[in-house]
Amino acid sequence: MIETPSRPHGRLAIALVLAGLHGCALAPIAENVRDDDEDGWFTNATNQAIVLTLVSGAFPLPGQFRVVVDEVRFPLSPALDATIAVGPANVGTPTALGFPVATRTIGTNLLELPEQRATFRAPVVVQRVTAGAPVEVGTGIVEWQNREATFSVTLGSATLTFASSLSQFADPTPDSADGDSDGDGIRERDEAQLSAGFDGIGDPRPGRADLFMIVGHTHASSALSASSRELLRSRFAERGIAMHIDAGVGGLMTGTGGSAVADGTNVTLAQARTLRDLNVTVGNRRTFAYFALLTREQVECNGLAFGCAEFPGNSGGNVLVALSRLLDWMPDIKAYQAGVLMHELGHNLGLCHPMATACATGVLPAAEQNAGTTIMGTPAENPPIGVWGVPLPNPLVLVNAMTRPLDYSPTQWSNMQLGAGLGQ
Ligand SMILES: [Ca+2]
Ligand SMILES: [Ca+2]
Ligand SMILES: [Ca+2]
Ligand SMILES: [Zn+2]
Structure with missing residues (x-):
């Protein structure tokens, strides 16, 4: 085949580059994007799990505090009434917390490449609890991405520091889109629908x-x-x-x-x-x-x-x-x-x-x-x-x-x- 002069140079250049990479870089890329059962989860360990951790909180006055993320109360406790104690000496200084507060996943809806960024959001409410009754101190939305980062958010007069961490996982059942390795009754193809359509919720991994x-x-x-x-x-x-x-x-x-x-x-x-x-x-x-x-x-x-x-x-x-x-x-x-x-x-x-x-x-x-x-x-x-x-x-x-x-x-x-x- 002879390239005609009308063919765009750019495409020719790309074709040449790809030809040059054949057998080394191209093969691993194809391997990384395999989804053998077409359920929305990569066969290999290139799906992403992003965990948001509440690292610490600085609160504006002494008392008992609670942080509600994604409508879940932290600290978690059997009676759902646990609080973070802030004494007079600790007002305005960070109290170490270390609670994992949200997990999001990414499957084949986003290619695993360094520049591919997804942004996740969760509502956050900081409450001061007096005699069991919460009073709102601050409220807002926390936003994070699929990369390692530490950042602070000011809500009212409280400042929360979060960290996002990223790990990768393989399709738990790579040969069946109907797999349900976490036993929640949601097939892995539907877990992927949840992840793609609902801001990263839906997690196919065992125990999730x-x-x-x-x-x-x-x-x-x-x-x-x-x-x-x-x-x-x-x-x-x-x-x-x-x-x-x-x-x-x-x-x-x-x-x-x-x-x-x-x-x-x-x-x-x-x-x-x-x-x-x-x-x-x-x-x-x-x-x-x-x-x-x-x-x-x-x-x-x-x-x-x-x-x-x-x-x-x-x-x-x-x-x-x-x-x-x-x-x-x-x-x-x-x-x-x-x-x-x-x-x-x-x-x-x-x-x-x-x-x-x-x-x-x-x-x-x-x-x-x-x-x-x-x-x-x-x-x-x-x-x-x-x-x-x-x-x-x-x-x-x-x-x-x-x-x-x-x-x-x-x-x-x-x-x-x-x-x-x-x-x-
Ligand atoms: Ca798959
Ligand atoms: Ca499942
Ligand atoms: Ca699940
Ligand atoms: Zn009943």
Whole structure:
């Protein structure tokens, strides 16, 4: 072949350079970008994991402080109430923290080359906690990139220092896009969709369980509250599961023809599934998302209830419905909303009430058969109050419902079948 004079010189020059590199540099590049199963993760160790660490914080006055990143409370603690103590002598000087606060991933959506930069963002809130009540000291967005860096952010009168670190990993299941090496029920091709489409969330590596939940509501007043989001995400983070709540496709959900759920309608689980199907289109998200519908109306599940949920099975296992507030005009007392969501989500995860004598994921050991020590305890399960079915507001039912801890029992955390009911 003879090059014609009209051919651009630039292309010829590139062709010559590539020809010159053939057999050395070009082959490793091709090797690096292999994605044998086409799931969005490179076969070789060229996928990126970027960890953001909160290195230290300088706080403007003495007291107890908390830093909320990505709606997760740090320091993490079993009671979700841990704080950073700042004494009078330490005001304005950095207190060493060292908390990993966020992880992001990059697969084949960005080539692994030195100049390929991605920017990630997370909301940050600094709170001063007095007698359990947080007061906001500063709020903002922290931004970081896929490279090693240390930087400070001033939020109100607090200064936080962060460090980003980068490591690389191979596709955990290089020969199957349907692999699920972290056992969270999210296939590796969907983990890559999450990573590419949602600011780097979604992590396919072993030990990196993700839980993705879409929350809808039937009226503006039944929406998911910011404090419920924070409590749920903190609890699951504290137990090693990255919970993501989709604010994009959730929100106000209407019925056929765009009409609101009529006042006085008792909403059933089947209706919640129908509303999900109407409002969340078939596609990737439906295959890896749990769906919660928060209602203003009464919820009906073999009689009126706070909520009900599908167990993993042939006909579903990823839809729940819950009464958003005990009374529409009342504030969210004792984190009722986070509690009812976590209880019903527990059923989606295969968990039963703690006193159950038969349960697909296992009967609890005797020491944990205590309705007062798990959110899976029902209001009727505290002996001697056998009042299930007594109409609200039965004060004893309410007291029981309000006093469950926002947690599953240890055996429930290990028995849960994360992701078992997804995909329908
Ligand atoms: Ca792959
Ligand atoms: Ca997975
Ligand atoms: Ca995962
Ligand atoms: Zn239940």
